[in-house]
């Protein structure tokens with residue numbers, strides 16, 4: 179009998195039904211209840227909410243198997259009225275540091291400390307996040323992945339699956355809930371940025387936002403059609419693209435600095451009490467990129483670091499062939515600052531090795 183009990187116990191453990199594990203059952207039940215308690219919403223109107231902290235699952239679309247695509251939303255409505263700051267992360271599904279930034283901010287901040295409203299979306303591109311991809315992954319159109327950050331403001335009907343996903347987010351979640359917006363990114367997989375901002379300096383309020391976020395570097399940039407940032411700016415909502423390091427990892431020092439920068443912006447916008455910090459070392463501001471691409475494939479040895487000042491003719495990288503023999507040296511085509519370097523040494527021809535800002 180004892181032997182039979184042991185056999186049943188082991189079998190139940192192996193197939194995972196946990197017959198004899200009451201704590202496991204209890205944990206599963208608790209997490210299911212938490213899921214149920216997070217309200218599903220089709221539209222957000224943060225203005226109509228009373229003071230408090232709220233989490234929602236925004237129904238952004240449906241997958242081809244009929245499963246809903248939920249986007250996580252956190253709203254913190256302050257005790258006093260004020261600006262509405264929208265924070266979005268992972269519109270590119272491989273860019274994760276912004277998710278950790280939002281998690282840290284919404285954990286720390288409560289309605290009692292806040293004047294105005296924070297609307298935070300820690301994970302816009304659900305299919306990209308699950309599929310481990312920068313792109314929005316879809317089954318239509320032969321399955322071609324789409325860059326969601328080139329499709330805003332999207333469409334509410336027609337225009338394809340990715341465009342409708344973007345349009346639903348734009349019209350029912352994002353646009354109507356923002357006075358200012360910070361879209362959190364990282365460099366694409368295989369390369370790194372420092373703390374770096376794209377900002378449209380033709381608008382003085384946007385330039386002030388960029389400085390308040392205390393990045394290492396800023397590019398004066400007139401925008402990218404279809405991006406969240408440019409869609410906001412076109413809709414007269416000041417916005418910046420905030421690049422935080424590299425993809426597919428959590429880089430805590432950069433995450434901590436981004437949190438500090440966003441809180442500094444909130445002070446500047448009157449949303450938090452305090453004094454605006456002015457860093458001793460101002461950010462390096464440039465208007466153009468010089469991208470240095472690999473001419474032939476191989477393994478690249480990087481000879482410069484992020485934020486480094488380089489002069490025309492300085493050595494940037496050495497490309498080795500598969501036997502370790504040097505194939506080519508890459509030099510700076512002009513003076514500038516290193517804003518991006520390859521973190522993945524494997525480079526095919528045409529892949530970017532270094533990006534200079536000047």
Ligand SMILES: [Zn+2]
Nearest residue numbers: 270273363364
């Ligand atoms: Zn991005």
